[in-house]
Amino acid sequence: MSARPNSSWSSGWAVALAGFATAIALYLWSENRAIKFEERFGESPTAASAPEESASWFQSRMQKAAAVLPQTDRADSSAFPGARFQGENLLEGTSPLALACRAELARWSAGGELPIVADSLRVEAADQDDRWQTLIVEAHGGEAAALATLKHLLAAPGSSAGYFTDPARVRIEVADRDQLQFELQLRVWPAASFLNPRREGAE
């Protein structure tokens, strides 16, 4: 029967190819889902984590995150030429809050290569329990590139950086000549903030 189309050959490979394609689709869907979950919650619990284990999962994650908080060099206004810089005293020391704020400031300077220019920087101790500090950035930049940069900077960091940022206020205005003007207030939360149960009780 060699002259006729080999139906068993094609059906066998059709099953294999269909299975392979579905496996790829399932994998991509699963990956996409995990990414979305991470965007929302910072990190996905593993499949092995049972509900009763979720608490310890969170604790261990925060402990791990707190341990990776980078020892960023002392932040000063030299990284933001021309910007007004206030609240530098809140960036002193090696407390988790100070480290987290310095790390976040370093992200916003990024060696001066970002397509935004900071006009003013301010650090405020806004939380009475010292769980977070507020970083206020006034900046401007070209419309498309600056907006993309802003989205990128707001999307990060997560627990892998040892702290989280939380937009308290975002104001974007179109200025002249396709320039965007920003005013951003960011709450900077070191991961250690979420490890103290007494403070949770105060929520």
Add this chain to the structure above:
Amino acid sequence: MTRALGFHSLGDELAYALIEKLEAAPAQVLAAGRVPEDELEALVDRLDGRKLTWALASQEQGRMRRVLPEGWPLRARGEEVLTGPAAAAAFWDWEHGRFDIEDLYLWVSARSLHWSRGLPGRDLSGSVPRKGPIRDSLRPALARAQANRNPVVLFIEGDAPGAEILEDTIRQAGHTIRPLSRPAEEMGVDPAAAGAALARLTEGYGAMHAPAHVDSSRAWRRMIGAWILVTLFLGWAASALQESRYQDWIDAQNESTSTVSSGLETAGAAAAPPRVWTDMMRRRHAVLEAMEGANSETRLSSLRIVTDVLSPEIRMEQEQVQR
């Protein structure tokens, strides 16, 4: 079922026979002929044969074929559908009472010499491919048939060469010869195809076999497909489990948060992910989604987003203009 299809593989062609066997009546041939292999499927459809029982008489290198040909259009479903052409042909003539049990049945075609001794489908039978002089094919057939001067019932197909030599050789071996005659309505009917079909409709034919397992490469492909399907199922199960974990995790978190809020927090529950953290994550997500509002058709004019540390919600004002 009273009808069956029988086939006899002849190289690139197939002889076929559609027969009908009513109870207490001899089998009748309703249709018969030869068809190229690649037209078999169309033939089966033409004869409305997909629902009929069927059998294939086939041999390779003098042995009965144990697997269905590649691309065979009819399904066997584990049934016994394969037989040898010699036994099938002898069965056809045996059922029509054309020879006795002590006779040696010989059918000489252009391609092979088929022989059967004793009860067709029960006792000895075989086929010897015709290569070279007819005597060289006959001798091993007679030897294997262990026919010691038994009468020979001989059927020679019209186009089979060497008939006279064959008859002389048989006589020299001490056998008497009785020509097998078939009625005119069986002219052009391949006895192996007809016998194979008849064997499916009749009890007592023991030389029918189920096809052997598929060849190794096909089995390999099936195994790969099966493993992929199993992996898919496991992936789906893991995904469903993960989904369930997420939901349980969220539920446990909400339960813990409400416990905290009502002042009934215990030391163990305090370790659960705090509401302030999940609210923060949701705010981040909401802000990023809000910023995606500017697309290629519209241009951002102004955007104001204000959030509260005690809430996952955001307040947003946005103005956009058409590009």
